Amino acid sequence: MIHTQKIRELHLPHATSESRLPFISAASGLVQVNNLLYVVADDEHHLGVFAAGHVGPGELVRLFEGTLPDKYKKRKVQKPDLETLLLLPTFAGFPHGALLAMGSGSKANRDAGVLLGLDTLGNVNLAPRLFDLSLLYDALRGEVDGLNIEGAAIADGKLLLLQPGNKGAVNALIACELEPFIADLAANIAPRLRVPPVVRAVALGDIDGVPLCFTDAATLPDGNLLFTAVAENTKNSFDDGACNGSAIGIVDANGNLKAIERLDQPYKVEGVAATMHADEINVLLVTDADDVSKAAWLLSAVLNKNE
Template sequence: MLNLADNFLQLRQLATLHLSAASALVCQGQNLWVLADDALVLQRYNLNGDWQAELTLLPGELPADAKQRKRLKPDFEALLSLPGDGLLALGSGSTERRCRGCLVESGSVRVIDLSPLYGALAERFQDLNIEGGVAYGRQLLLAQRGNGRGRENALVLLDLTQVLRDLQDGQLSAAALQRIVPLQLPELDGVPLSLTDLSMAPSGTLYFTATAEATDSSYLDGACVGSVLGRLDAQLVVVGLNRLAPVVKIEGLAFHADGQPLLVADADDPAIASPLFTLDRFSELTCSD
C-alpha cells in the first residue's frame, strides 16, 4: 500500500470562480473550461482564472431549494477534450436523470444519451458514479468513483473510435466498452479515498485526483477529510500518491501546455464559490510513493 504520511503538496489559490460545485475542467490553448455538477452551463476562463464567457448546455433553470436542485440536476461530473477540440460533458449516471451528456463543437451543443453505455456499466457496479474522464491514446478512460456501497474505484476503458462514431448518433453505446480496471486506493485518516477526475500531462503521464468523503452513498455528500493527487503507469497501476493541503474536496484536474496543474474544489455549499488552485512545486517526479 502506498504511504501518504509525508507526501504533502501545497495548493495555491489562483482565483475564485463564478460558480459553486465545480466538478471538472479542461485546458484548451489559452482557454480553461469549467463544469459544475449543479448547473446547466459550461464556463470559460483564461488560465489565470478570469471569467470570459458562459455556454448553456441544457435549457431551463434549476430550483433554488437545495434538495429539489440535487434531485433535478443533470450532475455533470466529467469534462473531456476530444480530438478536433470538441468537448464532452458527462452526467454521473448515479440516477436515471443523470444519464445525459452534452457534446460541444464550434460553440454548438448537442445532448447525448448516455443510457446505453451506462446501463451496461450499472450491471458491473453496485453504484455507478462516473466522475471524470480523459482521452488517452486510442481509448477514452472514465473514472468510476467508489464512494458508494461497494467502494468500487475503477477505470472504464472505451474504444475512442467507437465513442466518436457513437457521438455522431447522439449516444454512447455499450459497443465502446473494452474493459474495466479496478483501482485499489488507501484510506485517508480512516476514510476511503475515491476517484474524482483523470487528466493527462503534456508528457503523456496519466494523473488522477481522489477525495476521502465520509459517506457510503453515490448520491449524498459527506464530510471531506482530504484529497490526493495520484499518478498511474502505462499499465494503469497506481505508482504515486501525494496528499494535498489544505483540506478541500478536489473534484477536477487539468494541465497547462507547460505541464502546470490546475485543480478545482467543491465545498458542497451553493453559497461558497469554487476556488481554482495550482501547485507551485509540482513536477512529474514529485508525485511519489
C-alpha cells in the same frame, strides 16, 4: 504533502437564477484549451468559461434549456449531475475538436451528455448537441456497482472512465474503445459499447480512515493519467459527506498506481488540468465548496515528475 496556491474564486458576471449567487460553487470538472479554462458544475445547466491569468468574472455557456429549482433538495434530485468534462480530438464535423460534458449516471436523469464544438482558438463555436448516454451507462451498470462516473480521459486509444469507490466499494478505471465512441458522436447517435469494457480496480488508500475516491483525471504526454481523489465520508454516490482532504496521483492506462500524495489543505478537489514544462507538471485544480453560499476555487500546484 503537495503545496497548493489559491488563484481565484470562480465568479460569474451574473447568477444563473434569481436566488443564486454570481459564482460557480460546485465545480466538478476542468479542461484547459489554450488560455481558456472550461469548468463544469454538477448543479448547473451552464458551463463556465474563464481566461487563464485573469481574475475577472468568467462567462456562461448554456448547456440545457430550462432552470433548476433553487431549493437544495429539489435541485439535487433534478440536476443533470455533470461530473465529467473531456476534451476530444479532431473528428468528423469537429475540425478543431470538441468538449464533452457527461452526467454521472448515478441516477436515470443523470445519463445526459453535451457536445460543444471548438474553433481554432479553443472557443465554443457550435450550439450544444445533446446525447443520451443511457446505452453506454446501462452496459457499464452491468460491470460495476453503483455507477457514478466522476471523470474521463483519453489514453492509448481508449476512453478511460473513472468510477469512485466510496465506502464499501473500490475505485475502478473503466477502459472503453474510443474510436466507435467518437464515431457515434460524429453520427449524432447515442453512444454504445461494441465490446465489453475492461474494468480495473485501483486502491488509492485513505485519509484518516475515509477512502480516497477518484474525482477527475488529465492525460500526461507519456500516456499516464494525473488524477485527483477526495476522501469524502459518504456511503453512496448521491449524498454528500464531510471532506477529509484530497490527493493527486498518477496511474497508468492499465490501472497501475504510480504515485499518490495528499494536498496540504482539505479542499474538495473535483477537477484537474495539467501541462508539462521540462521536469515539472503544472497543475490546475477546481474545488466543490459543498455550500451554495461559497464560491469554488481555482488552485495551482507544481509537481516534479521525477519524484
